[in-house]
Amino acid sequence: MFASVIVSVSSNSVDRLFTYKIPDSLVDTIRVGHRVFIPFGNRDIQGFVIEIKETADIDVSKVKEINRIMDGTPVLTEELIQLSKKIASYYVDRQISVIEAILPVALKTKSKTILKLSEHAGNEATVLFNELQKNNEVIVRNLDKDELKKIVPFMKSKELIEETIIAQHTKKKTNRAVRSLYTGNMPSERAVKQRELLEWIESEDAPITLLRIRDAGYSVQLVDALEVKGLVERVDVIVDRDPYDTRVFFESERHTLNDEQQIAYNKIKDAMIENRQETFLLHGITGSGKTEVYLETIEHALNKGKEAIMLVPEIALTPQMVHRFKARFGDDVAVLHSALSHGEKYDEWRKIKEGRASIAIGARSSIFAPFKNIGIIIIDEEHESTYKQGERPLYDARQVALWRAAYFNCPLILGSATPSLESYARSEKGVYKRLELKHRAKAQPLPETTIVDMALSRQEGNISIVSDILREKIIERIEKNEQIILLLNRRGYAHFLLCQDCGHVPMCPNCDISLTYHKSNGTLMCHYCAFETPVPNKCPECQSTAVTFRGSGTEKVEEILRDMFNTEVVRMDIDTTRNKGMHETLLSHFVEDNIPILLGTQMIAKGLDFPNVTLVGVLNADTTLNIPDFRANERTFQLLTQVAGRAGRGDKTGEVIFQTYNPDHYAILDAQMNRYIDFYKKEMEYRKIARYSPYYFHVLFTITSENFNHCVKASHDVSTKLLEHISNQSIVIGPSPSPIERIKNKFRFQILLKYRHEPALLEILEQLDQRYYVAYKKSGVSLRIDVDPQFIM
DNA sequence: AGCACGCCGACT
DNA sequence: GTCGGCGTGCTC
Numbered sequence: 001m002f003a004s005v006i007v008s009v010s011s012n013s014v015d016r017l018f019t020y021k022i023p024d025s026l027v028d029t030i031r032v033g034h035r036v037f038i039p040f041g042n043r044d045i046q047g048f049v050i051e052i053k054e055t056a057d058i059d060v061s062k063v064k065e066i067n068r069i070m071d072g073t074p075v076l077t078e079e080l081i082q083l084s085k086k087i088a089s090y091y092v093d094r095q096i097s098v099i100e101a102i103l104p105v106a107l108k109t110k111s112k113t114i115l116k117l118s119e120h121a122g123n124e125a126t127v128l129f130n131e132l133q134k135n136n137e138v139i140v141r142n143l144d145k146d147e148l149k150k151i152v153p154f155m156k157s158k159e160l161i162e163e164t165i166i167a168q169h170t171k172k173k174t175n176r177a178v179r180s181l182y183t184g185n186m187p188s189e190r191a192v193k194q195r196e197l198l199e200w201i202e203s204e205d206a207p208i209t210l211l212r213i214r215d216a217g218y219s220v221q222l223v224d225a226l227e228v229k230g231l232v233e234r235v236d237v238i239v240d241r242d243p244y245d246t247r248v249f250f251e252s253e254r255h256t257l258n259d260e261q262q263i264a265y266n267k268i269k270d271a272m273i274e275n276r277q278e279t280f281l282l283h284g285i286t287g288s289g290k291t292e293v294y295l296e297t298i299e300h301a302l303n304k305g306k307e308a309i310m311l312v313p314e315i316a317l318t319p320q321m322v323h324r325f326k327a328r329f330g331d332d333v334a335v336l337h338s339a340l341s342h343g344e345k346y347d348e349w350r351k352i353k354e355g356r357a358s359i360a361i362g363a364r365s366s367i368f369a370p371f372k373n374i375g376i377i378i379i380d381e382e383h384e385s386t387y388k389q390g391e392r393p394l395y396d397a398r399q400v401a402l403w404r405a406a407y408f409n410c411p412l413i414l415g416s417a418t419p420s421l422e423s424y425a426r427s428e429k430g431v432y433k434r435l436e437l438k439h440r441a442k443a444q445p446l447p448e449t450t451i452v453d454m455a456l457s458r459q460e461g462n463i464s465i466v467s468d469i470l471r472e473k474i475i476e477r478i479e480k481n482e483q484i485i486l487l488l489n490r491r492g493y494a495h496f497l498l499c500q501d502c503g504h505v506p507m508c509p510n511c512d513i514s515l516t517y518h519k520s521n522g523t524l525m526c527h528y529c530a531f532e533t534p535v536p537n538k539c540p541e542c543q544s545t546a547v548t549f550r551g552s553g554t555e556k557v558e559e560i561l562r563d564m565f566n567t568e569v570v571r572m573d574i575d576t577t578r579n580k581g582m583h584e585t586l587l588s589h590f591v592e593d594n595i596p597i598l599l600g601t602q603m604i605a606k607g608l609d610f611p612n613v614t615l616v617g618v619l620n621a622d623t624t625l626n627i628p629d630f631r632a633n634e635r636t637f638q639l640l641t642q643v644a645g646r647a648g649r650g651d652k653t654g655e656v657i658f659q660t661y662n663p664d665h666y667a668i669l670d671a672q673m674n675r676y677i678d679f680y681k682k683e684m685e686y687r688k689i690a691r692y693s694p695y696y697f698h699v700l701f702t703i704t705s706e707n708f709n710h711c712v713k714a715s716h717d718v719s720t721k722l723l724e725h726i727s728n729q730s731i732v733i734g735p736s737p738s739p740i741e742r743i744k745n746k747f748r749f750q751i752l753l754k755y756r757h758e759p760a761l762l763e764i765l766e767q768l769d770q771r772y773y774v775a776y777k778k779s780g781v782s783l784r785i786d787v788d789p790q791f792i793m
Numbered sequence: 794a795g796c797a798c799g800c801c802g803a804c805t
Numbered sequence: 806g807t808c809g810g811c812g813t814g815c816t817c
Binding site: 002004005007009013014017018019020021038039040041042056057058059062063064777778 | 800801802803804805
């Protein structure tokens with residue numbers, strides 16, 4: 001017996017099947033989808049069985065034997081194998097890369113070569129070995145060039161023996177921690193903080209995690225200082241993992257569906273009963289109780305003995321939401337999201353695969369949940385761009401959901417208060433069945449929205465980021481003990497630094513973007529690469545001291561609000577939620593301690609349901625409007641509508657303020673009046689004229705290189721190739737420099753292909769991909785092909 | 794001649 | 806991705 005195996009090597013040249021002999025001992029156990037350990041070239045690697053067959057299709061003398069299977073049961077089903085092929089082909093990527101995206105990272109292996117001392121090693125080899133070894137072995141990967149060179153002769157003479165081992169991705173969860181190396185000499189008298197910290201570390205038996213150190217108010221720099229002095233060292237410690245174990249969930253009482261919800265549910269249920277693949281667009285205004293419909297639908301699937309997948313945007317994967325599902329379905333729910341460690345994700349994945357959970361809830365990649373009998377797939381907030389993966393493989397979970405639903409003959413629900421234009425257009429055409437929820441579930445009125453013209457506010461003498469109207473409303477709420485959510489879509493302290501004398505703005509040396517000032521760590525940071533530099537006190541160009549901060553970010557506004565209202569503020573942005581669990585901690589702090597103001601970036605716009613929030617303010621409704629992307633209007637409309645929906649979800653009526661410099665823009669006006677259809681029509685008109693999605697399909701080509709000329713040349717080459725092969729109804733825009741012309745020291749050019757019908761497209765894309773796969777190695781030019789891009793940047 | 798280096802093709 | 810084979814060209 002033989003097996004067709006796809007090997008775990010990400011290279012175009014091996015993205016095909018290799019035939020291996022199945023050893024007699026495995027003939028009875030091995031199945032399609034098994035992970036196997038195989039000899040490949042001169043090393044041993046991992047692969048996946050794609051097919052089992054009687055005969056080999058190549059010369060048997062070339063065929064090697066599978067070493068062993070790596071798991072008791074197959075990790076991939078037939079369906080997932082087919083799916084991986086489909087995704088690889090549609091998004092122009094390698095099947096192995098897709099398979100690796102489908103499986104939890106814990107199943108990826110890292111091999112490492114270690115050296116050991118041979119029995120007949122001479123003195124010289126022993127000395128060298130002792131010099132390089134750690135734990136009685138030398139890890140080749142960790143050696144530098146010179147060290148490698150020294151080793152080679154001994155390896156050839158077999159004085160050192162080498163061995164390749166496969167290391168699983170961490171199964172145990174580790175955290176960085178600090179251990180004392182204290183031997184009696186303290187840091188100097190003046191280094192008070194250092195002494196304090198060292199004493200603490202010294203007093204504990206076990207290493208203290210950096211997390212605890214930071215929580216206790218010591219900076220990482222202090223640890224660095226102690227480390228430099230050789231008084232402490234950093235180590236990894238193993239910590240327990242139990243994402244939701246310790247919490248108790250109570251059976252939640254079931255809400256009865258209202259008429260609208262019942263009608264929607266019945267339609268979906270009928271499709272489920274008939275095993276019909278039908279896509280429903282559940283268009284329900286914020287607070288209309290879409291989740292109730294989801295819960296009922298999932299329950300119905302479970303009663304039929306089937307499974308359910310529910311996707312939510314990462315930011316909506318709040319404890320609040322998880323709690324609701326856990327309360328209803330208990331342990332039947334597996335939750336997958338980015339805050340989990342590799343090991344935790346692997347645990348949840350196994351729950352699904354082994355049938356211990358029938359519901360998978362999670363972000364984008366949960367669409368790959370290894371179920372065998374899916375009865376319903378739900379995508380909540382379907383308009384969110386997070387369903388499209390931003391790195392390779394560049395798949396869109398909405399598209400994958402369609403494919404999986406088709407395979408299982410089950411309905412797919414796309415839910416949103418502000419459906420993407422694509423989905424709504426399909427519902428208009430009858431491709432999707434539209435279901436409407438037009439009323440808020442608890443019959444609360446939608447909040448009243450006021451638009452504040454900030455230009456006018458400035459003319460009237462208020463240059464603050466908080467307009468008079470908003471300030472009054474905030475004071476009012478604080479007095480009434482009600483809560484406020486403020487949205488500011490810009491993190492950091494100041495957007496950029498400006499020299500008032502020469503107009504100089506410090507830029508990132510690696511990217512064409514201004515540096516953002518972060519006050520908390522006193523640095524200028526680039527939001528596109530990791531560049532960080534201390535804030536200059538003089539203009540680096542003209543030495544003037546008249547440098548000012550411009551464009552307020554959340555960090556600064558937090559200060560302003562504290563001063564202005566003399567109150568506590570909870571700030572939520574990437575910077576305050578970077579550490580695990582902070583998201584949850586900040587939100588419960590806001591709710592339980594009844595903090596008056598929650599200030600945040602767009603992560604606070606979605607899914608939060610706080611009854612005591614009666615005022616929502618958008619400090620600058622324009623930030624998303626000015627982004628050079630054809631979806632900028634749509635995103636602005638969606639964001640404003642979503643965030644406005646956070647107000648007045650309890651018994652008290654809500655109120656919303658949009659501060660803007662574009663008070664007449666239809667995206668803002670329609671969001672104010674909650675006119676989805678009006679917005680849809682106007683935006684469709686624009687898309688039609690400008691020939692954008694949904695009228696056209698897109699492929700975005702991004703060409704990057706450190707060498708400007710290579711970049712330009714390759715860009716023209718790509719556009720020439722495209723123009724040669726596509727029909728004359730398609731449009732090629734560019735090449736043009738990307739909106740950010742340089743990121744991480746690489747020049748960027750882009751080409752946008754717009755087409756309606758292009759039968760040979762796949763072939764052209766594959767050719768281009770192949771061509772630039774080769775080109776990249778030669779001249780360092782890379783081509784990224786993004787099919788159905790979400791961002792044209 | 795001896796070897797460092799980069800390119801290319803093969804890997805079942 | 807990684808390795809080895811091979812040709813080019815530099816140095817002793």
